[in-house]
Amino acid sequence: MALSILNEEENAIRDAILALVKDTIAPKSQAFDRSAVFPRENMEMLGRQGYLGMIVDPKWGGAGASYLAQTLVVEAIAAADPATAVIYEVHNSLHIEGIWRFGTDEQRARFLPALCQGDAIGAFAITEAESGSNAAAMRTRAVKSGSEYRLNGRKVFITSAGEADWYIVFATVDPTLGEKGITAFLVPKDAPGLHFGPPEDKLGIRASRTSEVILDDVRVPEENRLGQEGQGYSMALFLLDGGRIGIAAQSVGIMSTALERSLAYAREREQFGRPIGQFEGVQWRLADMATDLHAARLMTYEAAHRREEGPAQRPLFAMAKLFASEKAVQHAADAIQIFGGxxxxxxxGVERLLRDAKVTEIYEGTSEIMRLVIASRLLKEYDLGNI
Ligand SMILES: Cc1cc2nc3c(=O)[nH]c(=O)nc-3n(C[C@H](O)[C@H](O)[C@H](O)COP(=O)(O)OP(=O)(O)OC[C@H]3O[C@@H](n4cnc5c(N)ncnc54)[C@H](O)[C@@H]3O)c2cc1C
Structure with missing residues (x-):
């Protein structure tokens, strides 16, 4: 059904991706979760069908679509397979968008077509063992030597590490400068000195690989620096704004499946001689789930719609992620409760919703960090007219 908040093109994209996911990704998602095998075939298929790099100008291989359109795709994928959704989200919002927004024309021409076609997968490496929420405290060093940089350090918890073909790696060119020293680099998987840890054994999103990225004197030519020296931290925050909208959409996808599965079960499961959906205790839970889903979806679409306003709307992006992710965890538990034993x-396949939902409160900024982002801006200059 067409949503009035979307324009005609966005409604058409929503219908098309929902149908595609139902036919292709959904039937295999339980098997991917069990085997924890990286679903590369899903990414290749999404690339062939034109769903990668959607916001990128067609001259670099994208579709020139709205940010909201790309957000709808994350939601639809997440409803069937949150693991593929996070691979997709990092590839698009953090990697492709980084090159698209901050790369030179030469870098766009060199990298974007393969990333948009699904011939290459992109990753984003900022987190370190000692610097998670406080990413600016990173220790990975980039030392300039002639026309190249030498990178040394270790990144942890990197989505698609070991599977991705290209990595946006953040390193400091001068630790005394704090965040003003952080710089971004494009590093290929086969760069000498680049190594990966084994896949982490995770609670959920098991088919998405998460591993360490180890940089042992990796030489990166100057033409692979993304943006200027010292611009990396503000670029990362800009990209994470979009990433948070993506994680909100991932959460909304999980919530929509939690509600759909719960409704179907409440209609068919009988106890005390009638469907459990006829008991008020179950009905109230369902009503709250539907109400939260509607609110989370509107917040996420509004955030996506205002993505181009950039850091000025950072609280809106954080609110969408905070609300949607916390509700996704709650609804996944609600769905398990409605299904009983x-x-x-x-x-x-309902327990998977809870395993997959939990991480949405953690990555791309924890719920606590989202609250900090929102409150600090509210207390400074944020115009309440925006909400
Ligand atoms: C599956 C998975 C995939 C990931 N993928 C990527 C990726 O692709 N690239 C990447 O760079 N990173 C990735 N991450 C890392 C992720 O972004 C970090 O785990 C996250 O930012 C939190 O950092 P941390 O784990 O070090 O926790 P910490 O920062 O150590 O936080 C621990 C706890 O303290 C709280 N806390 C910290 N500071 C404050 C504060 N000031 N006020 C209140 N509470 C606070 C946190 O909210 C949290 O509850 C991934 C993580 C996971 C689990």
Whole structure:
């Protein structure tokens, strides 16, 4: 059904991606979760169908679509397979968008076509063991030597590490400068000295690989520096604004499946001689789930719609992620409760919602950091007219 908040093109994209996901990604998602095999075929298929790099200008291989359109795609994928959704989200919002917004024309021409076609996968490496929420405290060093940089350090918890073909790696050119020393580099998977840890054994989104990225004197030519020296931190925050909208959309996708599965079960499961959906205790839960889903979706679409306003709207992006991710975790638990004992069994695929939802409160900024972002701006200059 067409949503009035979307324009005609966005509604058409939504219908098309929902149908594509239903036919292609959904049937295999449970198997990918069980085997924890990286779903490269999903990314290749999404590339062939024109769903990668959607916001990028067609002259660099993209579709010239709106940010909201790309957000709808994350949501649709997440409804079926949150693991593929995060791979997609990092590839698009953090990697492709980084090159698209901050790269030179030469870098756009060199990197974007393959990334948009699904021939190459991109990753984003900022987190380190000692600097997670406080990413500016990173220790990875970039030392200039002639026309190249030498990178040394270790990144942890990197989505698609070991599978991705290209990495946007953040390193400091001068630790005494704090965030003003942080610089971004494009590093290929086969760069000598670049190594990967084994896949982390995770609670959820198991088919998405998460690994360490180890930089042992990796030589990066100057033409692979993204943006200027010292521009990396503000670029990362800009990209994470979009990433947070993507994680909000991932959460909305999980919520929509939690509600859909719960409604179907409440209609069919009988106890005390009638469907459990006829009990008020179940009905109230369903009503709250639908209300939250509607609110989270509107917040996420509004954030996507205002993405181009950039850091000025950082609180709106954080609010969408905060609300949607916390509700996704709650609704996943609600769905298990509605399914009773069956919800706890792997066979029914409802327990996976909770395993997959939990990380949305953690990555691309934890819920606590989202609250800090919102409150600090509210207390400074944020115009309440925006909300
Ligand atoms: C599956 C997965 C995939 C990931 N993918 C990537 C990726 O692709 N690229 C990448 O660079 N990173 C990635 N990350 C890292 C992720 O972004 C970090 O885990 C996250 O930012 C939190 O950092 P941390 O784990 O070091 O926790 P910490 O920063 O150590 O936080 C621990 C706890 O303290 C709280 N806390 C910290 N500071 C404050 C504060 N000032 N006020 C209140 N509470 C605070 C946090 O909210 C949290 O509850 C991924 C993580 C996971 C789990």
């Amino acid at each position: 069956y919800g706890y069994m792997r066979e029914y």
